[in-house]
Amino acid sequence: MRQEDIPSEIFEGYIKKVSETRQIPIEKLISEYEKVLNRDSVKKWDAPDSEKVKVAGKILFKNWMSKDPITTYEMLIPIGMTEPRLKKDAENKIENMRVTIFVAGRLTKDKPFEIKEVVFNGRYVPMVQKIQVIRAYSNVKLYDKGFFIGVGDGTKFDNSQKLKMSEEDFITKVCKLPKLDKLSDVVTHKSKRQGETIYADKTDMYLIEGMVQRGFKKGYAIKDESLPYEEKLIKIGDKSVILPQTLTVWIPSRFYKWDEDSELAFLGTIDIGWNDKKPVMNAVLVYPVGYAELIQGKKEEKK
Secondary structure, three states: OOHHHOOHHHHHHHHHHHHHHHOOOHHHHHHHHHHHHOOHHHHOOOOOHHHHHHHHHHHHHHHHHOOOOEEEEEEEEEEEEOOOEEOOOOOOOHHHEEEEEEEEEEOOOOOOOEEEEEEEEHHHHHHHHHOOOOEEEEEEEEEEOOOOEEOOOOOOOOOOEEOOOOHHHHHHHHOOOOEOOOHHHHHHOOOOEOOOOOOEOOOOOEEEEEEEEEEOOOEEEEEOOOOOOOOEEEEEOOEEEEEOOOEEEEOOHHHOOEOOOOEEEEEEEEEEOOOOOOEEEEEEEEEEOOOOOEOOOOOOOOO
């Protein structure tokens, strides 16, 4: 589409105004305008062409002249992340990808740290690959997207600093997330639900430790002395739960790097299976706590 193909009132009233205000090239805005005009919903709209070009101009103006509220965090410390996922029923393209990281953030030095979920959508997803967990980032801008906190063009994760305390101390003392003494305790520490839903509250996390019995790419089966030789059915209140031989922990592929017999810590939510009645953890962070051997060809992240 060329400039002369666009009615002058649309070009002057929307495209040119956005370009001058936001310092965005006219060519880019014309391309974006054309995309809106070619939407199936706009094409099928039962309205004259004069109305269609006008609504396309309005949508362009709204999209480029609206600004999400920005909050700058004096310090932001990532404590975990999810596996990147495709949005439901979406085509396998980067613009349809989504990943969440969990952070402890404070607005100023005199404020306490708070646990937040930060969502990376589409073209921002690759940023997560360079973010280091349990490292401090300064002056990070996050965007209030209404239903969630997200990132934008102004978000930078640069020049991380090593913490002056261990992972466990930061998680338990600063983030105030509890550590379970033994793996058998998971059966009595199911994470809270999200409101009235069946889904776990992603920030109601626990720290556990165990030795890797085996790995299966998407997770580990771990064990300690508190888990039985053979699984057994036990009563927790009025509910029956299976105390397993090993605890299954699902993890993001980024953290699948440790071999069998490694002693690892996991941070995540705990749930009890509806059908098999077995506890399971969905972890967002994994790190070694004792003897640990890397899987051949894997590398440990810099601390």
